[in-house]
Amino acid sequence: MKPSAFEYRSPTTLAEAVSLLQSGNGNAKVISGGQSLMPMLAFRLAVPELLVDLKHIPDLNVIRIGDDGVHLGAKVRWCDITSDHRLVRAHPLLAEAITHVAHYQIRNRGTVGGSLAHADPSAEMPGIALACDAQMIIMGSTGTRVEKASAFFTGPLQTTLEPDEILTEVHLPAWPAARRWAFEEFARRKGDFAMAGVALFYDLDSDGRAVDAHIGAIGVSDCPIRLGAAEAALNGSAIDEKTIAAVAATARSEISPPSDIHAPAAYRRALVGTLLARGLKRSVR
Amino acid sequence: MQIEFELNGADVGANVEARTSLADCLRDNLGKTGTHLGCEHGVCGACTVLVNGEAVRACLMLAVQANGEKVVTIEGLSGDDLSPLQASFRKHHALQCGFCTPGFITTAHALLTSEPDADEERIRDVLSGNLCRCTGYVPIVEAVLDARKFYAGQKEKA
Numbered sequence: 024m025k026p027s028a029f030e031y032r033s034p035t036t037l038a039e040a041v042s043l044l045q046s047g048n049g050n051a052k053v054i055s056g057g058q059s060l061m062p063m064l065a066f067r068l069a070v071p072e073l074l075v076d077l078k079h080i081p082d083l084n085v086i087r088i089g090d091d092g093v094h095l096g097a098k099v100r101w102c103d104i105t106s107d108h109r110l111v112r113a114h115p116l117l118a119e120a121i122t123h124v125a126h127y128q129i130r131n132r133g134t135v136g137g138s139l140a141h142a143d144p145s146a147e148m149p150g151i152a153l154a155c156d157a158q159m160i161i162m163g164s165t166g167t168r169v170e171k172a173s174a175f176f177t178g179p180l181q182t183t184l185e186p187d188e189i190l191t192e193v194h195l196p197a198w199p200a201a202r203r204w205a206f207e208e209f210a211r212r213k214g215d216f217a218m219a220g221v222a223l224f225y226d227l228d229s230d231g232r233a234v235d236a237h238i239g240a241i242g243v244s245d246c247p248i249r250l251g252a253a254e255a256a257l258n259g260s261a262i263d264e265k266t267i268a269a270v271a272a273t274a275r276s277e278i279s280p281p282s283d284i285h286a287p288a289a290y291r292r293a294l295v296g297t298l299l300a301r302g303l304k305r306s307v308r
Numbered sequence: 309m310q311i312e313f314e315l316n317g318a319d320v321g322a323n324v325e326a327r328t329s330l331a332d333c334l335r336d337n338l339g340k341t342g343t344h345l346g347c348e349h350g351v352c353g354a355c356t357v358l359v360n361g362e363a364v365r366a367c368l369m370l371a372v373q374a375n376g377e378k379v380v381t382i383e384g385l386s387g388d389d390l391s392p393l394q395a396s397f398r399k400h401h402a403l404q405c406g407f408c409t410p411g412f413i414t415t416a417h418a419l420l421t422s423e424p425d426a427d428e429e430r431i432r433d434v435l436s437g438n439l440c441r442c443t444g445y446v447p448i449v450e451a452v453l454d455a456r457k458f459y460a461g462q463k464e465k466a
Binding site: 024025026027028029030031033054057058061062064065066074076078102125126127128129131132212213214 | 309325326327329332348349350353356362363364365367368369370372373415418419433434435436437
């Protein structure tokens with residue numbers, strides 16, 4: 024339960040941090056809050072030779088809200104999101120989903136960038152990023168690049184981040200005030216990783232039918248996924264009991280969740296249907 | 309690596325390996341063994357300390373990350389007499405073996421310092437990150453609820 028030995032540096036600029044990562048030749052890792060990395064180190068699932076701490080790099084902890092949406096700096100902590108009351112209007116889905124992340128002490132250290140870069144298939148933030156078509160702002164030795172969340176997550180704990188790249192910001196597109204949404208998840212102990220979770224939103228056309236439906240699921244695959252068939256079933260429909268049942272049934276049949284110590288596949292499949300139906304009902308408010 | 313930080317109001321220094329957790333540094337280098345280590349991977353909450361007034365898990369923070377910060381452990385929350393939270397824990401029989409108690413006291417202290425009017429739901433939500441295998445939690449929640457009156461009005465001073 025003790026990490027293997029590594030060197031530690033805490034640079035004051037992003038450029039310096041990137042250059043340190045480069046010098047690590049693939050054996051360097053970024054640390055900030057460390058709430059995902061420290062357990063990985065303790066179990067020796069990660070054995071880096073160099074840790075580059077973002078602690079002294081300024082401006083990464085900013086929450087910026089504009090006409091183009093919400094920008095979260097990589098060092099924004101869960102407690103920063105819940106204490107920023109602007110977000111309840113600017114991005115209610117994010118604000119609600121983040122209330123489910125981890126426990127009190129971890130929320131004081133855990134960061135947006137850390138969760139996205141760690142890419143746990145059950146984590147809320149990657150699920151929200153995917154469901155909302157977020158963009159990742161990434162800095163590396165050749166400059167800055169922008170990647171869509173749909174391309175960023177490639178597998179369990181795997182992303183397209185190169186060893187010398189740092190995720191600096193995530194951008195969630197603007198949120199229309201009239202948009203309907205819900206976030207539902209189920210975990211045995213509140214704050215623990217969810218056995219499954221669902222994030223959904225849609226807009227209504229002039230006939231009261233759903234358009235532009237987005238449905239994301241966590242905990243049911245090796246990375247967060249969009250439920251495309253369920254989205255198609257929701258688009259063009261009025262939100263009534265028949266639609267809700269049909270969308271939930273579609274979601275159950277389109278996923279292939281894993282079986283593990285926490286729940287068998289059949290349970291997770293049923294759970295996603297239940298959470299989705301619950302969310303759709305709650306979205307009508 | 310040489311680090312310096314404020315521990316329970318006093319300046320301290322320690323020479324630690326980069327991989328040393330804050331919890332191990334507090335216990336092994338600085339002798340503050342009131343910080344208990346249960347799971348060492350961020351699940352049980354026993355090692356909770358305050359860093360710059362915020363409750364954090366000392367097993368999930370490197371000692372080098374505490375360099376220059378203000379750290380308070382359970383030793384810093386108790387004097388010759390029982391603190392209000394300690395007295396309340398005793399009154400309500402909120403501990404049996406006591407292993408988890410430092411983590412509960414530090415966590416509850418951070419909560420009540422910033423939210424002295426926390427209701428039972430909020431207290432249960434916050435304490436959900438701390439495991440106790442003895443009490444069944446009911447007396448712990450009662451003890452924290454009862455201690456709120458000592459924190460009311462203290463918020464500005466803290």
